Amino acid sequence: MSRGIIENLIEELTKLPGIGRKTAQRLAFYILSMPAEEAKSIGRAIIEVKEKARFCSQCFNITDSELCEICGDPSRDRKRICVVEEPSNISVIERTGVFRGLYHVLLGNISPLDGGNTDNVRLKELLERVRGGVEEVIIATNPNTRGELTAQYIRELLKSSGVKVTRIAYGLPMGSDIEFADEVTLAKALEGRREI
Amino acid sequence: MSRGIIENLIEELTKLPGIGRKTAQRLAFYILSMPAEEAKSIGRAIIEVKEKARFCSQCFNITDSELCEICGDPSRDRKRICVVEEPSNISVIERTGVFRGLYHVLLGNISPLDGGNTDNVRLKELLERVRGGVEEVIIATNPNTRGELTAQYIRELLKSSGVKVTRIAYGLPMGSDIEFADEVTLAKALEGRREI
Numbered sequence: 001m002s003r004g005i006i007e008n009l010i011e012e013l014t015k016l017p018g019i020g021r022k023t024a025q026r027l028a029f030y031i032l033s034m035p036a037e038e039a040k041s042i043g044r045a046i047i048e049v050k051e052k053a054r055f056c057s058q059c060f061n062i063t064d065s066e067l068c069e070i071c072g073d074p075s076r077d078r079k080r081i082c083v084v085e086e087p088s089n090i091s092v093i094e095r096t097g098v099f100r101g102l103y104h105v106l107l108g109n110i111s112p113l114d115g116g117n118t119d120n121v122r123l124k125e126l127l128e129r130v131r132g133g134v135e136e137v138i139i140a141t142n143p144n145t146r147g148e149l150t151a152q153y154i155r156e157l158l159k160s161s162g163v164k165v166t167r168i169a170y171g172l173p174m175g176s177d178i179e180f181a182d183e184v185t186l187a188k189a190l191e192g193r194r195e196i
Numbered sequence: 197m198s199r200g201i202i203e204n205l206i207e208e209l210t211k212l213p214g215i216g217r218k219t220a221q222r223l224a225f226y227i228l229s230m231p232a233e234e235a236k237s238i239g240r241a242i243i244e245v246k247e248k249a250r251f252c253s254q255c256f257n258i259t260d261s262e263l264c265e266i267c268g269d270p271s272r273d274r275k276r277i278c279v280v281e282e283p284s285n286i287s288v289i290e291r292t293g294v295f296r297g298l299y300h301v302l303l304g305n306i307s308p309l310d311g312g313n314t315d316n317v318r319l320k321e322l323l324e325r326v327r328g329g330v331e332e333v334i335i336a337t338n339p340n341t342r343g344e345l346t347a348q349y350i351r352e353l354l355k356s357s358g359v360k361v362t363r364i365a366y367g368l369p370m371g372s373d374i375e376f377a378d379e380v381t382l383a384k385a386l387e388g389r390r391e392i
Contacts, residue, residue, distance in 0.1 A: 005260045006245065008245075016227075017223070031212075032246075034246075036246040038211060039242060039243075040242065040243045040246050045201075045205040046205065046238055047239035048201055048205075049202065053202070053228055
């Protein structure tokens with residue numbers, strides 16, 4: 001059955017986002033041409049991630065053990081917690097090399113469309129963690145309506161705790177052009193100006 | 197180890213063509229969010245294709261048994277063989293629904309850069325098949341230098357066999373604009389004109 005296994009692989013690959021039939025076909029024939037072990041380890045990585053992935057019991061990052069690599073790392077600064085919406089945000093921040101504290105993943109955000117419902121975000125757990133000697137909570141939710149609402153909600157929530165709550169800066173992206181900046185960003189960049 | 201399984205999956209996915217780090221990351225987190233069985237079947241399809249894929253003993257299409265689905269299908273017209281360069285070309289032709297014969301995959305082409313070396317193409321096997329009562333060989337190699345050289349070579353090779361040898365038509369692609377056609381294609385389209 002020629003089309004059996006190849007057609008099956010092509011169809012499986014089209015389940016992935018942004019992978020249409022043509023791309024899936026190209027990928028399938030590329031996989032066919034790869035050394036068997038190299039190709040099979042891609043397949044195994046997909047299966048492994050689904051078999052072993054769970055949330056870190058402390059920060060809700062994705063991990064394959066009780067605590068994620070960051071929470072389990074004794075060299076990290078336990079006094080600083082950076083709050084993000086999704087586990088995928090962590091690696092982006094990690095790559096900057098600037099932050100050496102811990103994270104807290106909300107696994108969502110607060111939406112005005114849900115009437116500001118907070119049931120789906122891990123806020124209770126954040127509040128508990130903050131009680132354990134945390135000095136600063138850095139809110140790195142997205143700079144959009146939901147992220148902003150979430151950031152404001154967290155600031156209110158932590159007000160009585162005495163912990164310092166900060167928000168990542170708004171401004172012009174590096175390498176961009178003022179000429180093409182949108183007004184909202186430019187206004188935020190002006191408001192957030194710093195002495196040099 | 198948070199970054200263990202996810203980082204591993206991201207790295208594995210970047211082995212695929214056209215998948216950079218950002219896309220791999222997006223795919224990895226999408227895979228994480230998929231139902232486990234759906235995601236795992238993608239992984240299994242990759243592994244299966246590498247474990248089971250082999251060439252059809254008759255036409256060199258990819259299959260997981262002795263004969264491919266097309267060669268094993270008794271309803272196909274055994275008097276017509278369409279010659280293609282790669283197994284991936286077959287599904288493109290199949291999708292037209294126009295051809296109901298068998299295929300022969302060369303698994304390559306003849307390149308003028310190799311001095312017209314024919315060792316790497318399955319020609320001997322084609323010649324053998326043609327001896328078994330085939331009426332027409334349709335050459336569907338690519339319309340480029342290598343594909344043309346290969347087509348001409350096959351035509352010479354089959355001259356004494358008495359079989360009818362045809363070449364797929366050159367011309368303007370449907371939906372295109374004469375204004376933007378290249379001269380070579382347009383010349384071929386004029387030469388290949390048909391009465392209507």
